[in-house]
Amino acid sequence: MDLKPLLGQHHVSAITANAKENYRFYTKVLGLRLVKKSINQDDPSVYHLFYADERGNPGTDLTFFEIPRAGQTYLGTNSISLTSLRVASDASLDYWKNRLEEYQVDHDEIQTKYGRKTLAFRDFEGQRLELVSDQLNEGVAGGKPWDKSPVPVEHGITGLGPVKLTVPNLELTANVLVEAMGYRQKASFLEGEHNVSIFETGEGGTGAEVIVEERADLQRERPGRGSVHHVAFRVESEEELRKWINHLKKLRLPNSGFVERYYFRSLYFRDPNGILFELATDGPGFEGDESFEHLGENLSLPPYFEDQRAEIEAKLKPLDTKE
Template sequence: MAESIKGLHHITAVSGPPQENFNFYRNKLGLRFIKKTINFDDPFTYHLYYGNHHAEPGSAITFFPWQHVVDGQPNKGEATAVQYAVPGGSLEYWQKRFKKKGIETGEIYTRFGFEHLPLTDNDGMKIEIVADADVNDKETVGYGGVDDKHAIRGFFGTTLSLPDIGRTGELLTEMGWKSEGNEHGLSRYSSEPDSRLGRYVDLKAEPNLNGRFGRGSIHHIAFRVPDDKAQAEWSEKIRKMGFQVTPVKNRDYFRSIYFREAGGVLFEIATDIPGFDVDEPFEQLGESLKLPSWYEKHRDEIEARLPKLKTD
């Protein structure tokens, strides 16, 4: 029997130009830039990774920066918000920082007992900074001038907008997640990852939401499993549930399987192994362009065609 899936692994979205993306996520949100690689299916597009200082699963947000993509609008069948966990009492710090940086925020509100500070990133993607006392003792480093004490620890969770939440809730329950009830039109499900990161998924029924995929849209969300054995067990279980599951895909830093859940959201199940330091020292994460082995012979052409990205 497959063990429960505990927490989110990463979230992948589409952005505009890579330099603007870097300036927001590294220099304004204060995340660590942990990997500069390429879209394995589109080698002349970057795949950029940001996370906490330790580059942990449950903290990594990744982007495909497509420079000429149309602006996205939230749509049903998509994840429509990224929630970040900061220590309790940190929201005033973030309000002041965002004001100083010229970033507009909404009013702080409470949901399921947690205070949320809403904003959008430079591409219009919804973000919520959530004060979570459970990460108070989780150490990290703030980048871009962010105080370590108040820095983002990783994901709090995500919100899925769906035509109907019933079958998605059933799937999360099968995955070992627990219903936390309903509030403000949302149904929350929780997990218990050891890292305390990425442990909430909120479901919102929005059958009349008709947007379009593009810049600022979330492409997929990934759940974490420890290794290949656990992933194989879940692949078989999900297939028996009637979902079409992809073969395992090697993403160099994790192995992945994908399927589209009943509400339309693309789900991934990713392994914690081998990790982001498999091809460069931990201290040098994100400093050089990393390519999968089969693209190394094309490095000169790829580097020449990729946009310039200043990361120092």
């Protein structure tokens, strides 16, 4: 491909039914920084919350759309079934096991998966999460935890790790990842009776892997609160993003074309198993409308929504993010 490789994960966007409790959990328990309190630009009546490292560096964002009436998630295929979060070391997982127990968070035991130590857990809505140790990581660098977090910096979450997709037909997703997106297959094996493949891009490592699990025995997932909406992958610039748009057109892969998100520029498309992928630029970032010291404290609206601010704020339930 006449394209630079994708750089790894950019962000993962999920669904919550309760922005207030979501904010409490991800900042007070997980210690992430809310770097932007904004709106879903496709539905300005709901919040879009961005949690990340100290300044929302690309590859560190876990974001949520608040949909107050979101129903229960019925787990299954055609889904982004696990989001992992990076920590510095195996010792950090011991810290986190104790912390999750202290806050009565549902979790599994520490185990070794795909050559790394991991600790799986669920948030208050059943969002499927996993902490993954970077002790042996030699790929994409992580971010920098916020020094005002309740979690000590040495154990803080440094970004997104591997994202897991569960699909009824692994080959269909593999073809898109390899042929259309330039990933390379790193491993392929049976996990129980099910085929699993691991793909990586760019520098590889924890922050640039996609795990695909084939489960033809499951029903299609019915998303709701605690499910993932889409995963985004990093493109270094707008110029490069426009090359990707042309590339997907040549492949006749249906896509959104260029989408302005203000904090980054995007392109959306679905793989043949129906999973929503986004390509997003590394910049401009989150400090264009707020200073580093005050990120996430007020409702931020892209300039093209400012003339609707009064109407938008009237529809949103107040959410105090200055405490």
